[in-house]
Amino acid sequence: MAPGNKSSGILEKVLGYGYQIHPGALKIIESLEEEKALEVLSSFPEKFPEVIVIEVGHVEKILEEKAVKKAEEPKEFGEFGSKLNGRITQIYDGSGLIQRCPKCNRWIIDNFCIVHSDVKGVWDLRIKARFDDGKEQCTLIFKRDVTEKIVNITLEEAKKLGEVATLERIREALFGKNFEIEGVKLKGGNFLVKDIRVREVKS
Ligand SMILES: [Zn+2]
Known part of the structure; x- marks a missing residue:
């Protein structure tokens, strides 16, 4: 995907999930690599089932938790999805x-x-x-x-x-x-x- 398409792509996905999004939160998600951004988005429904508008705080919380999880990931072959x-x-x-x-x-x-x-x-x-x-x-x-x-x-x-x-x-x-x-x-x-x-x- 061309870099220029990414931003609108993310917003489209957010709306596709049925959310609205605070511009600040959108900015953070758009600044991530594509796969990370999609990972963050896909974890919203489970993480914040009651949320309608995605705020900066929500995104930061998910990113924090992912960072912690990453540090704990097992290193042996055969342990990943x-x-x-x-x-x-x-x-x-x-x-x-x-x-x-x-x-x-x-x-x-x-x-x-x-x-x-x-x-x-x-x-x-x-x-x-x-x-x-x-x-x-x-x-x-x-x-x-x-x-x-x-x-x-x-x-x-x-x-x-x-x-x-x-x-x-x-x-x-x-x-x-x-x-x-x-x-x-x-x-x-x-x-x-x-x-x-x-x-x-x-x-
Ligand atoms: Zn840049």
């Missing part, structure tokens, strides 16, 4: 060594944020990839930690290599193998990868 087996068939644009806006965390190019204009971009690593388990396809999202692990590269090393060579390393690491993937299904068909490993296939 859903599991997938299959192959990565395509790496999407915007994968690899990227820059983010220091103010809103959006993916930016050439130190220009669509909201904050000229900024000094912050380097990050991520992968968006198409995954096929033989029956269904979905889009995998890898954040920096999981990207570093599966590609066996650090952000610092990637910065030295540059964007093109980093993307090449990602392709080498991900294509032509079977993977076992642990993660969380996100709304909209994306899958946030929490752990990934090469799967031994009996021949």
